[in-house]
Amino acid sequence: MKNLKQRLKHGETLHGCWLNLGSPLTAEIVGLSGFDWVLIDLEHGAGTEKDVLAQLQALEHTSTSALVRVESSESQRIHRVLDMGAEGIMCPKINNPDEARKVISGLHYPPHGNRGVAKMVRASQFGVNFDAYYQAAPDTILGIVQIETAEALNHLDEIAAIDGVDVLFIGPADLTMELGVFGQFDHPMFREAVQNIVQAAQKAGKATGILFFNPTDYKRYHADGIRFLACGADATFVADGARAIAGRLKAF
C-alpha cells in the first residue's frame, strides 16, 4: 500500500531516506531497495522542480512513496509538485501556526485549502481519474512541517494541533545550529527539544519524523517515540559505497 498518511494513522513506523541527486535512475534504484518513502529534496538537492517529474515517474512502479521537500511555503511551489503526483509535501523552517496553516492550505483543494484545480494533471492521470483523486486527496496527501527553529519550539502544541499537519519533522542540523550546539545530537538542549516535539505530536495524535545518517542512531530515535525515520540520502549512499570500495582496493 502506498498511502503513507493512512499507514501513519494506523500507527506504523515508516522508514525513508532523502533523494538529493535529482536523478531518476538513482530514484529508481533507491525506490526498489525497500524504503517505505523517499523525499525528493528541492531545498538542498541538486535537482530543480523540472527534475521532480522524472523521479516521480521512476518511483511509480516501485512500492516506495514519493514525497517532495519544497524550498519555501509559497503555495505555487506546493501546487506544482502535487500536480506532478507527489504523495505529500515537506516544508522547511516552519516557525509558527500561521506559517503551518499556510502550508496546509496549499496542500488541499477548496473547501479545505487553496490548491488550484486542474483536471489534466499527472496526479489525476491526466484527468482520467480526477474525481477519485479529488475525493481521496484529503485522506492521502501527507502534510509534513519541519521543526528546526527556536521560534517553532515555542509553538509546538499549536502547530501540532492544526488539521492537516500529519508529521512534525525535526531538522537536526538546522535545529542544533539554532540552539548554538551545531551537530551535537547528544546535547541536552537538542535532546530536550526532541522530547518536547515528540510529546506535542503525540498529544495531538500526530507523528514525529527525523533525518539521521548513522543507522545506529535509529534505536535512540525510535525509543524517543519517533516513527517517521529517514536514514541517509542517495548522495551519501553513493559516497559511502565508493569510499568503501576504494578503501578496500587500496588495502590489497
Ligand code: 3PY
Ligand atoms: C536538517 O537537518 O536541518 C534538515 O532539515 C534535514 O535536511
